[in-house]
Amino acid sequence: MARYESETETDEPDQPLLINRQDEVERAPACCSSRYALSLLSCYGFFVAYALRVNLSVAMVDMLNNTGTSGNASTSVCPAHFNPPRPKHIHTASVYDWESDTQGWILGSFFYGYILTQIPGGYLARKYGAKWLLGLGILGTVVFTLLTPVAADLGAGYLIAVRVLEGVGEGVTFPAMHAMWASWAPPLERSRLLTIAYTGAQLGTVVALPLSGQICFYLNWTWVFYIFGIVGIVWFIMWTLLVSNTPSTHPRISEQERLYIVSSLNKEHSPLGEHIPWGSILTSLPLWAIVVAHFSYNWTFYTLLTLLPTYMSNVLGFSIKENGALSALPYIGCGLMAVLGGQLADYLREKHFCRTVVVRKVFSLIGMIGPAVFIVAVGYTGCNYVLAVAFLTISSSLGGMVASGFNINHLDIAPSYAGILLGITNSFATIPGMVGPVIARALTKNNTIEEWQSVFYISAGINLFGAAFYTLFGQGVVQPWAVHNPHSHGN
Numbered sequence: 001m002a003r004y005e006s007e008t009e010t011d012e013p014d015q016p017l018l019i020n021r022q023d024e025v026e027r028a029p030a031c032c033s034s035r036y037a038l039s040l041l042s043c044y045g046f047f048v049a050y051a052l053r054v055n056l057s058v059a060m061v062d063m064l065n066n067t068g069t070s071g072n073a074s075t076s077v078c079p080a081h082f083n084p085p086r087p088k089h090i091h092t093a094s095v096y097d098w099e100s101d102t103q104g105w106i107l108g109s110f111f112y113g114y115i116l117t118q119i120p121g122g123y124l125a126r127k128y129g130a131k132w133l134l135g136l137g138i139l140g141t142v143v144f145t146l147l148t149p150v151a152a153d154l155g156a157g158y159l160i161a162v163r164v165l166e167g168v169g170e171g172v173t174f175p176a177m178h179a180m181w182a183s184w185a186p187p188l189e190r191s192r193l194l195t196i197a198y199t200g201a202q203l204g205t206v207v208a209l210p211l212s213g214q215i216c217f218y219l220n221w222t223w224v225f226y227i228f229g230i231v232g233i234v235w236f237i238m239w240t241l242l243v244s245n246t247p248s249t250h251p252r253i254s255e256q257e258r259l260y261i262v263s264s265l266n267k268e269h270s271p272l273g274e275h276i277p278w279g280s281i282l283t284s285l286p287l288w289a290i291v292v293a294h295f296s297y298n299w300t301f302y303t304l305l306t307l308l309p310t311y312m313s314n315v316l317g318f319s320i321k322e323n324g325a326l327s328a329l330p331y332i333g334c335g336l337m338a339v340l341g342g343q344l345a346d347y348l349r350e351k352h353f354c355r356t357v358v359v360r361k362v363f364s365l366i367g368m369i370g371p372a373v374f375i376v377a378v379g380y381t382g383c384n385y386v387l388a389v390a391f392l393t394i395s396s397s398l399g400g401m402v403a404s405g406f407n408i409n410h411l412d413i414a415p416s417y418a419g420i421l422l423g424i425t426n427s428f429a430t431i432p433g434m435v436g437p438v439i440a441r442a443l444t445k446n447n448t449i450e451e452w453q454s455v456f457y458i459s460a461g462i463n464l465f466g467a468a469f470y471t472l473f474g475q476g477v478v479q480p481w482a483v484h485n486p487h488s489h490g491n
Contacts (some may be wrong), residue, residue, distance in 0.1 A: 004332040011487075015153060015345055027260055029103065031114065033254075033257055034247065034250055034252065034253040034257060035184050035185070035186075035189070035247075035253075035257065036193070036196070037242070038039045038184055038193075038197075038243060039193045039194075040196065041238060041242060041243060042177060042180075042196075042197035042198075042200065043196055043197050043198075043199055043200035043203065043237060044200060044235050044238070045134065045138060045173070045177075045200060045235055045239060046173070046177075046198060046199075046200030046201045046203075046204060047174050047200040047201075047203045047204040047207070047235075048090065048138055048142070048200075048204065048228070048231060048232040048235045049138055049141065049170050049200075049201070049204065050200070050201040050202075050203075050204030050205050050208065051204040051205075051207060051208035051228045051231065051232075052141050052142065052145045052166065052170070052204075052208075052228055052229075052232060053110060053166075053170065053204075054204070054205050054208050054209060055145075055212045055224045055225065055228055056106070056107065056110075056148070056163070056297075057076030057107065057209070057211050057307070057308070057309045057310075057327075058208075058209055058212035058216065058221070058224070058309050058327070059212060059216060059221040059225070060103060060106070060279055060309070060310070061216075061223045061309055061310065061313050062093075062095075062216040062220075063093075063094075063095060063096055063098075063152065063220045063221050064095060064096060064097075064098060064103075065095040065097045066095060076318075076400065077314070077315045077317070077383070077447060077448060077449060077483045078315060078316050078317040078382075078383035078385065084088075091471060092219075092220040093149070093220035093222050094152070094153055095194060095220050096152065096156070098156055098446075100441050100442075100445055101438075101441065101442065102156050103310075104315045104437045104438040104440070104442065105160060105438060106156060106159055106160055106163065107249070107307070107437040107441075108433060108434050108435065108436070108437040108438050109159075109160040109161075109164050109167070109432035110162040110163045110164070110166055110170075110433070111167055111168040111302075111430050111431075111434040112164050112167060112434055113163070113165055113166065113167025113168035113169075113171065114167030114170060114171040114231075114430050114433065115167075115171065115427050115430040115431070116167075116168055116171060116436065117168055117171030117172050118171050118172075118174075118422075118423040118424070118426045118427040118430065119138070119175075119420065119424055119427055120172075120423070121133065121137070121171055121172030121173075121174075121175035121176055121323050121419070121423055122166070122175035122178070122179060122417075122418075122419035122420035122421070122422055122423030123276075123419075123420055123423070124172070125172070125175055125176040125178075125180070125419045125484040126179050126417070126419050126420060127181035128417075129245035129246075130176040130177065130179045130180035130245060130419070131180070131239075131243050131244065131245045133172050133176045133237055134172060134173055134176035134177060134180070134239075135239045135243075136169075137169045137170060137171070137172040137239060138169065138170065138235070138236065138239075139169070139232070139233075140165070140166075140168070140169030140170075140366075141166045141169040141170045142229050142232035143169075143229075143424045144162050144163075144165045144166045144169065144232055145166060145225050145228065145229045145232070145418045146225060146229040147162055147228060147456075148162055148163075148225040149221075149222040149225060149226075150408045150450065162237070164359070170201030170397035171430075174422055174426050175359075175419045175420070175422045175423035175426065176343065176419060177197065177198075177417045178410060178411065178418040178421075178422040179418060179419025179420075179422075180245065180419075181193065181197075181411065181418065182196060182265075182411060182415045182416065182418045182419065183245065183246045183247065183261075183265070184246070184247060184261060185261075185411070186260065186261055186265065187264060187265070187411075188264075188346060188349060188350050189346060190346070190408055190411055190412075191341075191342040191343075191345040191346040191349075191404045191408065192235065192342050192343060192346050193402045194342065194407075194408045194411075195338045195339050195341065195342025196339060196342070198338065198402070198403055198407070199335045199338050200400050201398070202331045202332070202334045202335030202338060203335055204332040204354075205328065206328045206331045206332050206335060207328070208228065208328075208329045209309070209327040209328040209331070210327075211227075212224045213327075215227060216298045220270070237474075245261060246426070247261045248262065256386070276417065276420065277481045277482075279403075280479075281397055281414075281417065281420065281421065281424070281481070284413070284414075284423075284479060284481070285473050285475075286409075286413050286473065286474060286475035286479065287410075287413065287414075287421060287424065287425070288473070289406070289469060289470045289472070289473035289474040289475070290406045290409050290410065290421070290425050290470070290474070291424065291425045291429075292465075292466050292469040292470060293364055293368070293402075293405075293406040293466045293467065293470035293474075294406060294407070294425045294426065294429035294466075294471065295428045295429050295431065295432065295462075295466065296368065296427040296462045296463050296464075296465060296466020296467070296469075297367070297368055297371075297399065297402055297406075297429075297463060297466060298430075298432045298433065299432035299436055299458075299459055299462045299463065300371055300372070300375060300395075300399070300459040300460070300462070300463050301399065301432075302432045302433040302436050302437070303432070303436045303437070303440055303455065303459050304330065304372060304375075304392070304395075304396065307437055307440050307441070307455075308327045308330070308392070309327050311452060312326055312327055314447040315447055315449060316383070316385045316388060317383075317385075318385075318392075320426060326389055329389060329392070329393045330392045330393045330395065330396030330397065331396060333392075333393050333394070333395045333396055333397025333400065334399055334400040335396055335400065336397070337397045337398065337400030337401055338400035338403035338404075341363060341367075341400060341401045341403060341404045342403060342404050344404070345359050345363060346402035346404075349448060351473075355476060356377040356412055356476035356477070356478075357412075357474060357475055357476025357477070358409075359404065359405075359407060359472055359476075360404070360405050360409050360474060361405070361471050362405075362471055363402065363405035364401070364405030364406045364467060364471070364474070365400055365401055365467050365471060366398060366401045366405075367399050367400065367401030367402035367403075367405055367464060368399075368402065368463045368464070368467035368470075369463070369464065369467055370394070370395070370398030370399070370401075371395040371396065371398050371399040371460075371463060371468075372459070372460035372461075372463040372464050373460070374391045374392075374394045374395035374398070375391070375392070375395045375456045375459055375460055376456050376457060376460045378391045378392055378395070378456055379449065379453035379456045379457070380453070382449065404476065405470075406470055409474065409475075409476070410422050410425065411477070412475075412476050412477065413475055413476075413477065413478060413479050413482065414478065414479055414481075414482035415478065415482070416482055416483075417482060439455075439458075440455045443455055
């Protein structure tokens with residue numbers, strides 16, 4: 001027991017003694033395990049969450065009155081792309097005369113609701129369990145997604161209100177998921193399990209962007225919200241029937257797996273009834289390092305997430321049908337890099353090649369500096385759409401590395417409070433989603449390449465600052481305030 005406790009007194013190395021502790025109970029196989037089943041179902045959940053979040057970005061191109069009846073961007077900076085030949089795009093749903101500023105507010109409104117439930121979501125998940133909080137949060141987003149066409153017909157203000165309410169529901173997802181993983185993820189499998197789960201965000205984006213374009217083209221934009229809403233309802237039913245808050249309450253988990261998970265986590269956790277050390281949490285420099293990194297990375301991520309279809313249409317000249325498919329390419333790379341990075345990160349820690357703090361910082365640096373370089377390069381590709389799409393794809397792909405960097409560092413420094421910490425960091429990281437699209441659309445009123453270069457430079461500069469701050473102040477061990485007995489754990 002003392003050997004495990006001394007593990008958190010130093011960051012050099014921070015895992016070997018934990019491995020000895022875990023080896024006291026035989027490691028449960030991954031195949032057909034409850035923890036990996038949870039990871040896959042969580043992946044489906046984040047697929048739904050992000051599909052519902054990004055489908056408006058593509059639908060917006062078709063909801064506006066200036067797209068033309070052919071579906072080609074008639075006023076783009078670069079020549080429109082007519083190859084290969086395709087059937088005529090006929091609008092069968094309402095279109096709206098929304099100004100550029102209004103579009104920015106509509107695209108960013110989701111995040112005004114999203115930020116409200118981050119910290120409450122982390123607290124409620126810790127206190128009452130994450131299963132129903134996460135499930136009902138996504139279900140709420142599904143319901144308001146189904147109401148989107150009605151709201152749009154009523155006016156931009158109603159659509160903004162519905163998007164805000166969608167954000168309120170979805171705001172609990174990441175804090176609740178982090179809180180659940182605090183009870184389910186053995187320390188040496190965290191990167192693997194969490195990257196599989198959170199890759200659902202990239203998968204949702206990858207599928208929703210091109211499929212939304214196809215739906216808009218062959219049906220109309222209203223079906224984008226109906227179809228993804230139904231997919232979300234199916235997920236909620238499965239989540240309700242198959243998921244439990246902890247290994248101890250899971251009816252189908254094997255005894256070997258339950259013992260393996262519980263024994264590997266039992267010394268990291270403080271009792272749920274214990275007073276939450278808010279003062280220590282809010283003054284923790286390692287936490288603020290995650291906050292700054294998360295904020296910085298999300299500025300670039302959300303700028304692309306909400307405005308990439310607009311850039312493809314208004315600058316590069318792609319039709320609504322082509323737009324979604326090309327907009328999805330960057331997120332395919334991001335998802336692949338996140339999963340591969342998770343495998344590599346845990347391998348490096350498990351084999352003692354790198355300390356946890358080194359792994360988190362190196363992966364964060366790659367995932368933030370790489371995207372900054374290539375997003376700036378996009379602005380200098382002109383109308384070379386092949387190069388532009390290639391650079392956007394490389395930028396987003398490298399960003400997937402942060403999934404094993406600062407993105408799960410909350411579980412390293414304070415597993416008992418991971419949901420609350422994620423709520424805090426994600427609150428700050430939501431701000432770019434609120435103001436980024438508004439600022440970007442304000443800077444790109446004329447949709448010139450020079451205007452978009454300014455947007456890309458701002459994103460890159462913020463990313464570089466976040467990478468530097470996290471490198472200086474990030475930590476990889478459980479903090480003294482995050483354990484039940486502070487006398488047996490040092491910095």
